[in-house]
Amino acid sequence: MAPRHLLSSADLDAAGQERVLHAAETLREQRRLGRIPQALAGRTVALLFEKPSLRTRVTFDVGIKLLDGHPVYLSPEEVGIGHRETATDVGRNLSRWVDGIVFRTFGHDTLVELASVASVPVVNALSDHEHPCQALADMLTLRQHLGGLRGKALAYVGDGNNVCHSLLLAGSLAGLHVRVATPPGYEPDPAVVATAVRAAQRSGGSVEISHAPADAVTGADAIYTDAWTSMGAEAEADLRRLRFAGYRVDAALIAHAPEALVMHCLPAHRGEEITDEVLDGPTSVVLDQAENRLYVQQALLVELLTTPTH
Numbered sequence: 001m002a003p004r005h006l007l008s009s010a011d012l013d014a015a016g017q018e019r020v021l022h023a024a025e026t027l028r029e030q031r032r033l034g035r036i037p038q039a040l041a042g043r044t045v046a047l048l049f050e051k052p053s054l055r056t057r058v059t060f061d062v063g064i065k066l067l068d069g070h071p072v073y074l075s076p077e078e079v080g081i082g083h084r085e086t087a088t089d090v091g092r093n094l095s096r097w098v099d100g101i102v103f104r105t106f107g108h109d110t111l112v113e114l115a116s117v118a119s120v121p122v123v124n125a126l127s128d129h130e131h132p133c134q135a136l137a138d139m140l141t142l143r144q145h146l147g148g149l150r151g152k153a154l155a156y157v158g159d160g161n162n163v164c165h166s167l168l169l170a171g172s173l174a175g176l177h178v179r180v181a182t183p184p185g186y187e188p189d190p191a192v193v194a195t196a197v198r199a200a201q202r203s204g205g206s207v208e209i210s211h212a213p214a215d216a217v218t219g220a221d222a223i224y225t226d227a228w229t230s231m232g233a234e235a236e237a238d239l240r241r242l243r244f245a246g247y248r249v250d251a252a253l254i255a256h257a258p259e260a261l262v263m264h265c266l267p268a269h270r271g272e273e274i275t276d277e278v279l280d281g282p283t284s285v286v287l288d289q290a291e292n293r294l295y296v297q298q299a300l301l302v303e304l305l306t307t308p309t310h
Helices: 014-033 055-066 087-095 108-117 132-146 162-173 190-203 213-217 234-243 286-306
Strands: 044-049 070-074 100-104 122-126 153-157 177-181 206-210 222-225 261-264
Touching: 014 132, 014 162, 014 190, 014 286, 044 055, 044 087, 055 070, 055 122, 055 286, 087 100, 087 108, 100 108, 100 286, 108 122, 122 132, 122 286, 132 162, 132 222, 132 261, 132 286, 153 162, 153 213, 162 177, 162 190, 177 213, 190 206, 206 213, 261 286
Parallel strands: 044 070, 044 100, 100 122, 153 177, 153 222, 177 206, 222 261
Antiparallel strands: none
């Protein structure tokens, strides 16, 4: 059964996540062969963006068009959620015109408010609490390079942020051993960790939270990091550079797992959370992650917009 919305990586169960990943692999191969299905023909999707983006904007826009759907991009200036209109009013109006809503926002509460009144599927294209589309692309990338997910070790080093939350949830569903190392005070949300632990117990994976980057990455199959300062938190940038200084993914850190894949959701602050030689190094798969956003989002929209919910 397809979920009504995808606001969190936890909105997919293990079977649903596997279904989306398998569909994404099929779509990737179909594009390679020039046999892209018209799976969204006649469907219109609103792309409602409060935050700027390169990867999210292009992959949703192009992905929908490739499937013969029609994206409608709505900028912050055009909609003005919280200024011109409430999220509730925007969700109710858009539901009368479009078949789905992709929403990239700051506050997760705004996303939840809009989705609670929308009569069409809503996809979280990023909020301050989660980034489920990125995590799906990351799972697809790991499968692409490792051949599978169950029993593999993914080390995340840096801020316990929205990307970290979705990696914990998606990875634990897939049977990954997810190890997170953050500075003290920057750990992921305990409620998210608890949900991930329960999922890992069912899948055969595991979850570890620590403050020791070297321990987290030792023997890992993949090492992941993200920007130390997210959009909207720029005032904390100087303080975070001090507190995160020992959490840079550089040559010294990846020496603990020299064959590990290097992952980053981008954009990267080169020289802060990751060095050039690692980001551009031989084991980096960051461009595969970016490309795979296209296929998982296509698969997700097909799942939500064309599969009956009951």
